[in-house]
Amino acid sequence: MTHDKAPVSPPDVSKVPDAVPRYEPLSRGGNRSPYEVFGQTYTVMPSADGYRESxxxxxxGMKFHGHLTSNGEVYDMYEMTAAHKSLPIPSYVRVTNLDNGQSVVVRVNDRGPFHHDRLIDLSYAAAYRLDILQRGTGRVHVEAITPSPSGQMLASATAVNSRTPAASTSLRASHDRRYLQIGAFASEAAARNVQQQVMPFATGFGVGIYTAYPSGSPIYRVKIGPLNVGESLDNLIASLAGAGFHSPHLVAEP
Incomplete structure (x- = not known):
């Protein structure tokens, strides 16, 4: 494929959830520094702590869909990921569209974009959520979210979308978003570990692991539910935050 393009018949990505920040060691691939692309030399930052840039x-999209990212994962344009020239891989960042205030959280697992006037390359799903697909580019502010090994956030974005569930003071389950997703993991063992940690706080609710194959490899999602329609989730989310789970979000039924 000579030129990149959007999928012809894409699925509905309007409800693809934000990436869930969690501590991950630096990947073996994608962090060599310095490195050179098209005659330009780039340096990888030792840490994402405190990173902010507009x-x-x-x-x-399609040109790279299914190909390997810089750290050896498979690029899935329907997931919330991004490419950056200098952030360590993996990193988590909040990207806010400066023209409409929309924001998303993405996981940086790739290198690019290698254009002098570009800051970050978003997946198709992330670009859709930010409403920059049609124009192709958009003015954004990027801010790192850095979990520590203990699960606490060392740095978080200040531009929080008011619709982000974790920031809500009166979050209630609606008819079409009735599960609270705690995290998504590439390892079933990691998912089961989180499941065991969450169960004491989810009194009266089931805590399940739901497997999906968005890019051919299994992803294990830990979800609490089903939740009752109109049920207040404030106490549950506060308990989860106290245990180090800071980014739960409502999702549709599995």
């Missing part, structure tokens, strides 16, 4: 975001 600039232009672009997105990448």
């Amino acid at each position: 600039g232009t975001a672009s997105w990448y």
Whole structure:
């Protein structure tokens, strides 16, 4: 494929949840520093702590879908991921569209975009959520979210979307979003570990592991539910936050 493009018949990505920040060691691939692309030398930052920058975001789609990212994972344009020239891999960042205030949390697992005027390359799903697909680019602010090994956030974005469930003071389950997702994991063992940690706080609710195959490899999602329609989740979310789970979000039934 010579030129990148959007999928012809894409699935509905309007409800693809934000990436869930969690501590991850640096990957073996994608962190060599310095490195050179198209004659330009780039340096990888030793840490994402405190990173904040505004600039232009672009997105990448069909041309790279199914190919390996810089750290050896498979690029899935329907997941909330991104490419950055200098952030360590993996990193988590909140990207806010400066023109409409929309924001998403993405996981950086790739290198790019290698254009002098571009700051970050977003997945198709992330670009859709930020409403920059049609224009191709958008003015954004990028801020790192850095979990520590203990699960506490060392740094978080200040531009919080008011619709982010964790920031809500009166979050209630609606008819079509009735599970509270705690995290998504590549390892079933990691998911079961989180499941065991969450169960004491989910009194009266089931805590399940739901397997999906968005890019051919299994992803294990830990969810609390089903929840009753109109049920207040404030106490549950506060308990989860106290245990180090800071980014639960409502999702549709599995």
